[in-house]
Amino acid sequence: MLNVHHLNFGTLHVPPNPRASCHGLLLEHETGLALVDAGIGLQDCRRPEERLGRALIDASGFQFDESETAIRRVEALGYRADDVRHIILTHADPDHAGGLADFPDADIHISEEEYANLLRGNPRYAPAQFEHAPRWKVHASEARSWFDLPARRLDLGFDSEVLLVPLFGHTLGHCGVAVAVGDRWLLHVGDAYYLRAELADDHHPISALAAMRADDDAMRRASHQSLRRLAADHPDRIALFGYHDFGEFPAESVVR
Numbered sequence: 289m290l291n292v293h294h295l296n297f298g299t300l301h302v303p304p305n306p307r308a309s310c311h312g313l314l315l316e317h318e319t320g321l322a323l324v325d326a327g328i329g330l331q332d333c334r335r336p337e338e339r340l341g342r343a344l345i346d347a348s349g350f351q352f353d354e355s356e357t358a359i360r361r362v363e364a365l366g367y368r369a370d371d372v373r374h375i376i377l378t379h380a381d382p383d384h385a386g387g388l389a390d391f392p393d394a395d396i397h398i399s400e401e402e403y404a405n406l407l408r409g410n411p412r413y414a415p416a417q418f419e420h421a422p423r424w425k426v427h428a429s430e431a432r433s434w435f436d437l438p439a440r441r442l443d444l445g446f447d448s449e450v451l452l453v454p455l456f457g458h459t460l461g462h463c464g465v466a467v468a469v470g471d472r473w474l475l476h477v478g479d480a481y482y483l484r485a486e487l488a489d490d491h492h493p494i495s496a497l498a499a500m501r502a503d504d505d506a507m508r509r510a511s512h513q514s515l516r517r518l519a520a521d522h523p524d525r526i527a528l529f530g531y532h533d534f535g536e537f538p539a540e541s542v543v544r
């Protein structure tokens with residue numbers, strides 16, 4: 289049986305925009321733990337200027353609070369770092385990858401396209417967050433589909449399916465993560481949108497920021513359309529949520 293915890297792995301705030309969460313998942317299975325995204329890490333909190341640089345800290349509004357890091361959340365649930373066997377990255381941006389170094393023994397799952405974008409030295413990433421030599425597991429495209437979208441299967445040793453679902457655009461290899469829970473699915477859409485309200489509104493004020501931050505804005509908008517279709521066609525089968533909207537945490541989850 290898979291137990292899913294929704295946890296906040298950090299906070300970003302650039303007024304006048306609302307405070308943004310780092311909504312990660314802890315997948316708890318008897319064979320081990322997996323995280324979806326790693327949030328702001330301990331090293332980011334301790335050496336922010338060295339790891340991220342002042343310009344990025346200010347532009348993204350990083351807030352540094354050790355108690356919010358994934359490692360502290362994992363420990364608060366009674367586990368240790370080496371209980372986390374897998375981390376699945378939606379993409380490698382600094383607010384998603386900072387916690388990787390706190391789990392040096394975990395396998396890090398990432399799409400082939402995102403890995404290539406990282407290796408190519410795209411300046412959006414923070415190289416210091418990857419200096420500990422992460423154990424990458426790189427996933428190429430497969431002849432597999434999930435609700436008519438392409439998908440890539442992750443073998444985590446769980447009896448529930450976990451898939452990478454390409455939602456390219458925000459970055460060149462950005463993916464959602466689909467997790468089977470009984471006969472329903474969770475879909476973590478990462479940064480395919482910043483706020484859920486964008487799905488209903490083509491002219492939401494945050495969309496200009498999303499367009500500016502996208503590696504490929506046409507792909508980002510196409511991914512957006514895919515999510516609208518999924519949300520409209522399968523409301524009873526798929527619960528989707530993103531990384532940065534505090535309003536999307538289930539009521540019982542630990543946000544603070």
Ligand SMILES: [Zn+2]
Pocket residue numbers: 381383384479531532
């Ligand atoms: Zn982000």
